[in-house]
Amino acid sequence: MTVTDDHRTSAAAGRPPRRLGIALLAASLTAAVLAAITPWPRGFQGAPTGDPELMAELEDALGSRHWQHVAAARVDGDEVTFAGTGAHEHTEFEIGSITKTFTAALFAEAIDRGEVKADTRLGEVWPDLDGKVAEVTLESIAMQRSGLPSQEPTPSFRDGVMSVLSNYIHTDPYRGDAGDIVASLNDVEVGEPEPEYSNYGFAVLGQALAEAAGQDYTDLVRERITEPLGMEETFVPDSAEGLSHGYTASGLPAAPWTLGGSAPAGAIRSTTHDMSLWLRAVSDGTAPGAEAAGPRADFEDDRIGWAWFTTTHDGSTITWHNGGTGGFRSLLGFDRQTGKGIIVLNDSANSVDAAATLIMAATGADSGTTTETETASETGTASGNESSAKGERS
Template sequence: MFRLCRQLAVTLIAVSAAGLAATPATADPLLEETVSFAAEIFFLDVDVPGVVVAAVKDGETTVVGLGETRKGNGVAPTGDTVLRIGSITKTFTGAMLAHAVAAGEAGFTDPVAPLLPGALGAAAAKRAPIGLIDLATHAGGLPREVPRKPGPDSDPFSTITDDAFATWLDGNELLFRPGSAVLYSNFGFDLLSAALATAGKKPYPQLLAERVTDPLDMADTRFELAGDMADRLMSGHGFDGAPLPDVPSGDVITGSGGLRSTANDMLRWLQWHLDDAADGPAREVRFLDHGVYVQRDGLETVVGMDESGRMDGMGLAWVAMNATTDRPFVLQKAGALQGQMSYLAFAPDKGVGIFMSMNKFDFSAAYAMADFGNQLLVELAGH
């Protein structure tokens, strides 16, 4: 997988002694060795303060932390370090749509407008019907972000509001006919979580806890800090390398990017996706969640979907990459928010998955992280 000279191997030993915090949740030494060695190489290759790499294979898990949770603090990240997972939040929104469909609360092709509150629903009703499945596959004809005034540095997301969504929908035509193209859209996923709250008759964070995070014992996967989470935070860093403040995500970007989590919780999320032995409602939800609903070949255009690997199709937030001679079928999603960038991917037919996060805005490093994660996934799958 990696070609190393003797000098690099010597360097790795030094790095391991100085900055490695490996917290495996498994007795499988081969998985731990594979992930630890690969993570060290990746960390040496990028200029970021800290990195967390987690992996699951056939139910066994391991977590490796390298560097620092905040530049200069000397604290290595672990599986319990609290991260902002950014747009990986969308994979939970997709699963929540699968829950709603399985429960008979909504249908994939139901229009979103009747499920949106007040002026927002009235504005959406003026446009061509946007189905819930269109929102979950970035095919709703909506822009990436809602146009808005910048928020203050202490609360930058506060100007993302239902009123801002309604204003855009009231005054603008959709960018394309829903279902005919794919354009990455945070706007669309926040409409989706609002609609799911209406369908489920409860606030969206409460529904998410009841249906996903509480049953999976994901206590650290939530929108607001609770308990000792503030003591375990990883700080994001800007493009200049300076630490960024921890700011609230607010109560509107619940569908697109507001969740916090940990590597250990992400492993629980991956294990749920890879558990093919479960029966009952969970099996139906997983089946719906892993479907590929939009094929690239049938689209007029695709924008903003190929950064972590070429999109062959879209699932419920998942970017689907078809199997090749060099790779199994993969579902993946990247995310970034407030100086933190992460990547989640799994091969459902192979029982393997990976999660990675780093704490600096650096697009070159983010591309390298996705490439590394995809290579590691292939290696773990034995493909």
């Protein structure tokens, strides 16, 4: 072997083979691209607003994740304290499945008005229905034990593909309108009447109440709940306007949801200011349909009323609901006996359920309460508990 050959051998031993070098370069570039498009958890973004003490408690409860804009309200009887980061009490958010508490209140109101009864069957609302689905009662839907599937059956193969795809491109997976919700009942398979969270069920309930009242669901929410309570920042959207987007759990943009005909399951937008009005009115019984919050039956480890869940832990009883859409998460809960409660609205798909501990801390109880998330694809689809909003008990 010549000196030159020895030199080449030595040099080769000191550097990676060409193929390995290319692979390392490709891996480095891939990592750089992923880092650019998927932000790391960076804690709370934006300037803090409102009460520093509440914000500090919220940060401790929620931990270090990718938070963009977060707004919170703590209710103590007639006293309301607001806090946030990058947001304030008038910042608009999607509240996800907390919408179901409004639909449940409309159900209670419709009963009081004589438009429906608790045991009104779907076949009485839509006489063309027949078979098992016609026997499903409105109360069984409101108590999440109707046997209806968790999600709306897709009307076509194309819609099914688009709904699945929406989970990956972070767009609204709900494509059908009110007519599609009603039409889907002709082909739906009804299971056993046992506890099972169903976004589809609440879409059906909301459209049934609209049919009984002869009004759109949007109008019912406005005329029977938000206007009487002075909730001027709460509404059912008919377009994505007003919100640029939310964010996935890792910080990628996620499009707003309007949910179409499934709006009664999770479409409402609101602010912590208005949600504090809602919490106080439901808690003290002055809200239209406030009786919906009262527990009526067991649901897994909790109790359920019409939409509302009730959890008892270490002497503290919390009434609550959470929510989730593709780019938002929310929590509203209160202790009816003490009048204390918490609201957290967040424009990322990171759960805020841990904030329930702040209610217990305020009442002096040691909390182990956890709420279950509403999304199936990260409330995901507004249902589902809501990883997708479609499945979050949110």
